[in-house]
Amino acid sequence: MSDHYYSKKPQTESCPISFNTSLRGISLSFLTDRGVFSKGDIDFGSRLLAETFQLPEIDGSILDVGCGYGPLGITISKAFPNREVTMIDINERAVGLAKNNAERNDAKVTVVQSDLFENVSGNYAAVITNPPIRAGKQIVHNVFSGAYSLLSDEGELWVVIQKKQGAPSALEALGEQFGEVETVVKKKGYYIIKAKKV
Numbered sequence: 561m562s563d564h565y566y567s568k569k570p571q572t573e574s575c576p577i578s579f580n581t582s583l584r585g586i587s588l589s590f591l592t593d594r595g596v597f598s599k600g601d602i603d604f605g606s607r608l609l610a611e612t613f614q615l616p617e618i619d620g621s622i623l624d625v626g627c628g629y630g631p632l633g634i635t636i637s638k639a640f641p642n643r644e645v646t647m648i649d650i651n652e653r654a655v656g657l658a659k660n661n662a663e664r665n666d667a668k669v670t671v672v673q674s675d676l677f678e679n680v681s682g683n684y685a686a687v688i689t690n691p692p693i694r695a696g697k698q699i700v701h702n703v704f705s706g707a708y709s710l711l712s713d714e715g716e717l718w719v720v721i722q723k724k725q726g727a728p729s730a731l732e733a734l735g736e737q738f739g740e741v742e743t744v745v746k747k748k749g750y751y752i753i754k755a756k757k758v
Contacts (some may be wrong), residue, residue, distance in 0.1 A: 567667050574636065574653070583610045583635040589662050590603040590629060596654045597628045597692075606690045609720040610635040612745050612752045613688060616716045620685030621646060625703055626692055627671070630658035636688065637667040643685070677706040684710050688718045693725045701733050702728070708737050708757060717755040718744075727751040 572595040577683045580589050581602060588744075590602075597603070602610075610632050620660050622640075625632030627647035637645040644687065647662075647669055648657050662669045676699075687707040689699045700721075707717045721727045731753060734741045739758030743751050 581631075584639045585606065586635060586638050588631070588635065588638075590631060591657055591658060591664065592629045593653060593734065595752070596651060596657060596735065597626075597690075602631045603690070604748065605619050605720040605722065606632050608745065608747055608750055609690060609718060609752055610704060612637075612735075613686075613718050615640055616685050616714065616756075618685050618712060618714045620712055620715065623648070623680065623684045623687045623707075624629055625677075625687060625689040626650075626652045627658050627709065628690075630661040630667075630669075630671070631687060632669070632690065633658070633669055634665050634667040637662075637669045638665065641668070645669045646680060646684075647671045648677075650675045676702060677710065680710070682710065683712040684715060685712055686718060687711060688714045690720050693721070695725060697729070700730065704730070704734055704755075710741055711757045713757060715757050717757075719751075719753045719755070721751055721753065723749050723751060727753070 576593045578591045621644035624647040627633050627649045632646050633647035658671045691703045721730050734755040738755035740756040742754050744754050745752040
């Protein structure tokens with residue numbers, strides 16, 4: 561099957577569902593659909609990253625890469641309303657859902673359809689991502705290098721990745737690019753990694 565959550569135009573028949581949840585103590589409501597990542601509920605990795613993320617010391621906006629229907633970027637926007645948040649995804653159905661979910665949760669975010677970083681520019685204080693592991697290691701490492709180029713000095717990339725899906729090699733790749741890399745949390749096989757551009 562060639563249709564994936566990282567397909568540009570999912571061919572899977574639409575069947576929207578909605579659910580309510582809480583992240584960082586914030587009550588949230590999401591509309592999801594077939595053809596997007598983790599449509600039934602917020603996956604453990606995204607939830608862990610949303611709960612763990614802390615603002616970098618520098619001022620600036622935040623970029624959510626591979627936002628899906630928007631749980632990560634919307635949560636961060638609600639938790640830190642003084643920061644601008646941009647959310648990007650290749651999947652046009654996910655982008656439509658993210659825009660809808662931003663409205664239903666009154667989150668002031670910008671949502672852009674973008675194949676990796678082709679439609680974004682500027683400098684960001686932080687990039688957050690639950691990268692598309694199934695798209696392959698090269699794509700994941702392209703997310704890392706692209707994030708590095710968009711981060712301001714002292715900016716931070718926050719990544720969630722499972723040990724069995726490549727956390728050790730991700731740490732190695734990040735260590736070759738970023739000045740400081742640390743594993744902030746390990747839980748149920750998931751790593752929250754922070755890489756700082758210094």
